[in-house]
Amino acid sequence: MAKNCNFIEKLRELGLRPTKQRVKMCEVLFNREKTFHFTINDLVKMISEEMNEKISLATVYNTVHAFEKKGYLKEISINSDKSYFDTNTSVHHHFYDEDTHELIDCDENDIDPVNIKKNITGKKINSVEVLVKVESDNQNQKKFN
Amino acid sequence: MAKNCNFIEKLRELGLRPTKQRVKMCEVLFNREKTFHFTINDLVKMISEEMNEKISLATVYNTVHAFEKKGYLKEISINSDKSYFDTNTSVHHHFYDEDTHELIDCDENDIDPVNIKKNITGKKINSVEVLVKVESDNQNQKKFN
């Protein structure tokens, strides 16, 4: 769909210099049909699979945070040892599969809007996130220990 | 309220040896009117303030996880660099103050139950958590930069 030159233009619009590392990361992150979730580690793997040259880990962190600050990535809250990011930056909720550690988007229609009747005085709401933790439902399959 | 001997008895019931470290941690965590939130760091500080002897960091981690596994502590999801725990293990939601990094219980009546209309097939729901991120609402107070 979008070609490199588009990313170059887009980066410039955002006030980010279109370095080859950033353009590459745009391709990996945004040049696809569907949005997806990833950890920094996932992303490093994806990049190295699609590339002969390597992008430094520090650059991956820097660029992910730059894209996040510009609103093109969203960090997702999971109590875990690592951060998850989402290329879907719209307001939506998640299932988290505790078996596979996979993060899955909730369809907008699958969870009714959360009704917050009372907020904390003097504070404004920045975001409302629902995290539904799920696990395989194998009643038959007993664990050995 | 509950005295040491009660904690000793309680620990034994749970199949946890009532070592002096565990009893001490019970006092710090559960011997109070209100439930509260803490990080491991907070807890270590609380313990050292109330004690002449120290409890090893590894033991604090071990014991917190033991209590969590037994269902007397709950880990709370916040995208952050550290884990938050809650001595309130009932189903309830949270406000997270992004200014102060404070975690505040939602009153049960302040958020309507979350209605999940469609789950993932073959999976059972372990938990549903709402996290409402808030920030001070000072329209008047402009930021310099």
Add this chain to the structure above:
DNA sequence: AATCTACATTATAATAATTCTAAACTGTTG
């Protein structure tokens, strides 16, 4: 096109949270 400069990248070190390890210690059981 050569030069300049602020912004970027990089390898590496540093930090922080957490887990692992293996030795020493201690409730509990017989």
Add this chain to the structure above:
DNA sequence: CAACAGTTTAGAATTATTATAATGTAGATT
């Protein structure tokens, strides 16, 4: 009270992330 399994401990190891400081480069200026 002896024995053993479960615990604690200090410190090392691991993992995720951020900081540092030298080098590289995009884009403006000459």
